[in-house]
Amino acid sequence: MKNRMIASALLMALLLSIVSCQKTEGPEKESTSNISDTIIEETADSRIRDDLPEMNFNGQEFPILTTTWYDAKNYIYADSQNGDVMNDAIYESISSIEERFGVNITVTADEGLGSIGNTLHHLVMSGDDTYKLYYGHDLNTVSNGLNGDFLNILDLPFIDFEKPWWKGTSENFTVGGKLYFTGNCLSQSGIFMNYVLAVNKELASNYKIDIPYDKVSAGEWYIDDLIGMIKEFPIDLDGDGEMTENDLYGLVTSYYGHMGMQSDLGGTLLGKDKDGNLCFVDNTSRIVDIIEKVEKLLSHGTDKFGGGADFGVDIFVENKALFMFGENRNLYTQVRPKDIVYGILPFPKFDETQENYRSSGCDIYWGIPKSAAADEEMIACVAEGLCCENYNDVVPMIWELVLGRKLADSEEDTAMFNIIRDAQYVDLGYAFSGLSSSITDLIFMTQNAESSNAASYIAQRREAVIAAIDDINATFQELE
Numbered sequence: 461m462k463n464r465m466i467a468s469a470l471l472m473a474l475l476l477s478i479v480s481c482q483k484t485e486g487p488e489k490e491s492t493s494n495i496s497d498t499i500i501e502e503t504a505d506s507r508i509r510d511d512l513p514e515m516n517f518n519g520q521e522f523p524i525l526t527t528t529w530y531d532a533k534n535y536i537y538a539d540s541q542n543g544d545v546m547n548d549a550i551y552e553s554i555s556s557i558e559e560r561f562g563v564n565i566t567v568t569a570d571e572g573l574g575s576i577g578n579t580l581h582h583l584v585m586s587g588d589d590t591y592k593l594y595y596g597h598d599l600n601t602v603s604n605g606l607n608g609d610f611l612n613i614l615d616l617p618f619i620d621f622e623k624p625w626w627k628g629t630s631e632n633f634t635v636g637g638k639l640y641f642t643g644n645c646l647s648q649s650g651i652f653m654n655y656v657l658a659v660n661k662e663l664a665s666n667y668k669i670d671i672p673y674d675k676v677s678a679g680e681w682y683i684d685d686l687i688g689m690i691k692e693f694p695i696d697l698d699g700d701g702e703m704t705e706n707d708l709y710g711l712v713t714s715y716y717g718h719m720g721m722q723s724d725l726g727g728t729l730l731g732k733d734k735d736g737n738l739c740f741v742d743n744t745s746r747i748v749d750i751i752e753k754v755e756k757l758l759s760h761g762t763d764k765f766g767g768g769a770d771f772g773v774d775i776f777v778e779n780k781a782l783f784m785f786g787e788n789r790n791l792y793t794q795v796r797p798k799d800i801v802y803g804i805l806p807f808p809k810f811d812e813t814q815e816n817y818r819s820s821g822c823d824i825y826w827g828i829p830k831s832a833a834a835d836e837e838m839i840a841c842v843a844e845g846l847c848c849e850n851y852n853d854v855v856p857m858i859w860e861l862v863l864g865r866k867l868a869d870s871e872e873d874t875a876m877f878n879i880i881r882d883a884q885y886v887d888l889g890y891a892f893s894g895l896s897s898s899i900t901d902l903i904f905m906t907q908n909a910e911s912s913n914a915a916s917y918i919a920q921r922r923e924a925v926i927a928a929i930d931d932i933n934a935t936f937q938e939l940e
Contacts, residue, residue, distance in 0.1 A: 510848035512618055516562040517838050523566050525591040529573040532824050535649040537567040549857045553849040561841050573597035577604050584609045589831045592839050599894030601825040605640035606935045610827035613639045616840040625847040629886050635936045636737050643823035645850040651858055652789040654821030654884050655720035657805040663782045671803055673872040681808045683753045690760040711761030712772025713785040718907040723820040723887040724807040725750045729902045730889040737933045740926050744918050751911040804876045819883040896928035
């Protein structure tokens with residue numbers, strides 16, 4: 461088992477200065493096993509406690525199964541320190557939980573997204589209890605959950621769902637009072653797969669465009685403002701009469717950017733009814749208006765470079781786009797190493813009727829294999845403990861150091877990351893879109909339809925979407 465490394469005084473001072481959560485108390489949890497009194501040891505005033513009981517699992521293995529897709533392992537696990545901020549913070553978190561509960565956490569990652577879900581399903585069906593937690597491709601993990609592969613997380617002992625690390629996605633993914641998969645700070649993938657609007661500061665200066673930090677902070681940053689900022693684009697730099705990779709664009713994005721823009725502007729399709737089941741949201745009028753805005757936006761930009769999930773990043777780093785709407789991971793891995801000065805903004809609101817900024821994104825969801833039910837107490841302690849450690853230490857460090865400071869060059873940009881962080885979510889329609897092509901059609905409306913035919917496009921698919929939602933609800937009801 462790894463020994464927990466002692467953080468330096470400087471690092472601790474930094475953590476205490478950037479973690480702003482207030483301590484809360486949670487209800488006591490009960491267990492059928494022999495445990496000592498609940499831990500009441502005081503931690504730093506700014507930390508949220510997990511209020512878990514004191515337990516020791518005597519060196520028991522805690523294997524996690526994950527995929528090679530998107531380097532998923534690196535978002536949840538580090539087996540040693542290497543000087544990288546995120547890696548070392550995750551290592552500290554893992555090590556502290558290992559020491560506290562007497563477990564040995566390991567991760568297996570040797571299959572891609574196309575096969576890992578099938579592997580997990582076969583292990584569960586055969587009763588193989590090797591893996592205590594599964595962390596896989598988002599849409600595939602939803603399918604695993606509805607195939608009956610996971611335990612209901614709400615039934616686990618010790619977990620306090622009033623704690624802040626269960627808010628947001630976990631609440632959204634609870635259907636009919638059951639939660640079989642979720643995305644939260646147990647992993648850091650949700651941060652890096654969150655959509656963000658990056659702006660090239662050099663181009664903004666060259667074209668005398670003011671970056672609207674003050675408007676954003678005042679809550680008055682709207683889609684019409686963004687459209688107005690890029691109204692002079694695109695520009696045919698080489699004068700050949702065609703817009704290619706050699707020319708200049710107001711904005712670049714790609715396939716998944718459409719879903720992000722639609723959702724951030726309020727074009728959601730799936731919601732919850734009074735019983736907590738999924739329901740169709742008749743949002744046709746708003747979606748038509750959104751498509752009109754996106755059409756105007758893309759008349760000054762493009763979505764044709766970079767494939768599905770690269771968001772035109774190559775154009776952006778070559779100083780050929782004023783804005784890029786992509787993922788934090790693009791900024792971290794592809795933009796940061798380049799010689800480009802850029803800033804960060806949340807995607808704008810639709811208009812003054814939209815109360816809050818919305819920052820959609822994807823994630824890599826996790827669930828607990830049903831075949832590991834005999835170890836539910838250990839699993840619950842480790843999962844809740846890791847969520848707590850990550851929430852207090854890892855998440856703020858990533859936002860503040862890895863993203864807020866290392867990716868941006870000014871205090872204004874750090875403030876923008878704080879706004880984005882607090883507005884982060886996963887669109888409910890996207891989460892379940894892998895189960896229905898009709899749902900997929902509608903959550904990508906800005907790409908699949910035009911404003912002139914959007915209403916009929918929705919009407920043609922409405923019954924199929926409602927039928928798919930009914931099937932999903934029925935499946936949740938049938939699951940144990």
